[in-house]
Amino acid sequence: MNGLIDIQQLSVSEIDELIGVAEDIIANPEKYSQKLKGKKIATLFYEPSTRTRLSFESAMLELGGSVIGFSDSDSSSASKGESVADTVRVISCFADIIAMRHPKEGAPLVADMYATVPVINAGDGGHYHPTQTLADLLTIKREKGRLTDMTVGLCGDLKFGRTVHSLLGAMSRYSGVDFILISPEELKIPESVKTDILDRRGSSYVETASLTEAMPKLDILYMTRIQRERFASEDDYQRLKDSYILTADKLKDAKEDMRILHPLPRVNEISVDVDSDPRACYFKQVLNGKFIRMALILKLLGVK
Amino acid sequence: MTIDAITNGVVIDHIPAGKAMELYRVLGLEDMDCEVAIIKNATSGKMGKKDIIKISSVIDLDFDILGYISSEITVNIIKDGKTVEKRHPELPQTLKNVIFCHNPRCITSIEQELSHVFTLTDPENKVYRCIYCDTRA
Numbered sequence A: 001m002n003g004l005i006d007i008q009q010l011s012v013s014e015i016d017e018l019i020g021v022a023e024d025i026i027a028n029p030e031k032y033s034q035k036l037k038g039k040k041i042a043t044l045f046y047e048p049s050t051r052t053r054l055s056f057e058s059a060m061l062e063l064g065g066s067v068i069g070f071s072d073s074d075s076s077s078a079s080k081g082e083s084v085a086d087t088v089r090v091i092s093c094f095a096d097i098i099a100m101r102h103p104k105e106g107a108p109l110v111a112d113m114y115a116t117v118p119v120i121n122a123g124d125g126g127h128y129h130p131t132q133t134l135a136d137l138l139t140i141k142r143e144k145g146r147l148t149d150m151t152v153g154l155c156g157d158l159k160f161g162r163t164v165h166s167l168l169g170a171m172s173r174y175s176g177v178d179f180i181l182i183s184p185e186e187l188k189i190p191e192s193v194k195t196d197i198l199d200r201r202g203s204s205y206v207e208t209a210s211l212t213e214a215m216p217k218l219d220i221l222y223m224t225r226i227q228r229e230r231f232a233s234e235d236d237y238q239r240l241k242d243s244y245i246l247t248a249d250k251l252k253d254a255k256e257d258m259r260i261l262h263p264l265p266r267v268n269e270i271s272v273d274v275d276s277d278p279r280a281c282y283f284k285q286v287l288n289g290k291f292i293r294m295a296l297i298l299k300l301l302g303v304k
Numbered sequence B: 001m002t003i004d005a006i007t008n009g010v011v012i013d014h015i016p017a018g019k020a021m022e023l024y025r026v027l028g029l030e031d032m033d034c035e036v037a038i039i040k041n042a043t044s045g046k047m048g049k050k051d052i053i054k055i056s057s058v059i060d061l062d063f064d065i066l067g068y069i070s071s072e073i074t075v076n077i078i079k080d081g082k083t084v085e086k087r088h089p090e091l092p093q094t095l096k097n098v099i100f101c102h103n104p105r106c107i108t109s110i111e112q113e114l115s116h117v118f119t120l121t122d123p124e125n126k127v128y129r130c131i132y133c134d135t136r137a
Helices: A012-027 A050-064 A083-090 A107-114 A130-144 A164-173 A191-199 A213-217 A234-244 A248-253 A282-300 B020-026 B063-069
Strands: A041-043 A064-070 A095-100 A118-125 A151-155 A177-182 A204-208 A220-223 A259-261 B009-016 B036-044 B050-057 B074-079 B082-087 B095-097 B116-120 B127-130
Touching: A012 A130, A012 A282, A041 A050, A041 A083, A050 A064, A050 A095, A050 A118, A050 A130, A050 A282, A064 B116, A083 A095, A083 A107, A095 A107, A107 A118, A118 A130, A118 A282, A130 A164, A130 A220, A130 A259, A130 A282, A151 A164, A164 A177, A164 A191, A164 A220, A177 A213, A213 A248, A259 A282, B009 B020, B009 B063, B020 B036, B020 B050, B020 B063, B063 B095
Parallel strands: A041 A064, A041 A095, A095 A118, A151 A177, A151 A220, A177 A204, A220 A259
Antiparallel strands: B009 B050, B009 B074, B036 B050, B074 B082, B095 B116, B116 B127
């Protein structure tokens, strides 16, 4: 495998190395501004995801490279029935690296098997989104100065939330990290995530339905969206949704140095009155996403 | 019930009862010209009941498939009426086009030419997952 499909491919030292490069980019942007002059990234987005696509494109442009690609499958050969394998074999002739978003799970893995250039998974359905997790990790590192010895609360849809599963997979490899899993009964973390990730790594975790009770213990609060369609009935949704909406009032018991993350887009799960709180980091997370993608592109292209 | 002993061929013994037809299908035995006997629910001291397949030709078997069906299986190679080799298949690391992914969100659901590949992720519990979407077999 040449690219990055799943965050689990990266060792802790590789993640730390990427974070180190990203921090150096932040401190010395001019040093990196021409690193990839003459190189091209192809952003192959089979479904729209404006933020992720623009993040990859900005990352490449800030490294002095350029961008080709498409932003929905209607404007690609996929609409004529071309396979992912054939598409990436062709694109490999034009670009030095590929970032792919696809609605089907595993499509970027197929791309990586057939492309002759590295492929970065920019999200495959509800499956993996490794650069989101890298952005989360860089944000936590920059805000807390470490990735070890902290209590991380994950709140909302823990059943279907891929960003939550990925972050658990990554953070559980650092020592001294305890998790508080905050969700309604209907959206609890899947058993397979508990057995395959948390139990296997001996991570400490508790499950609770109460965000308010968990709040004072948290160093990081990772919010996710609870979608109406995840509930059996509208009544259940209406009954539960307010418990998992973060408001300025609910933050009164939180630590002063707690940090709030959210993969975005936000709908209503974080009230806008939280945005001005210094603990809110979700827009910084977007910026960090660009920096860590810059570090990843450099690594995959073997440029220091 | 008596089935003649074979002179040259393969006897797949200790197949868990009820699995012989599945094995017959996945090994592609229906495409063979030689005689194939399927014995179901034979009495077994070790297993209680077992299935047996006898093939009257020495053929190459896919031991990965056999191992996936059951690691209890014994393969006896018979030459000139004598057992010249006994083999026990092991749980394979990878299965290609033996089992199929039924996840409608998997890339294999829309790209028919892709091989369906599963890897062993938990040997203790014999858990295989699709390499593309991680769905459990």
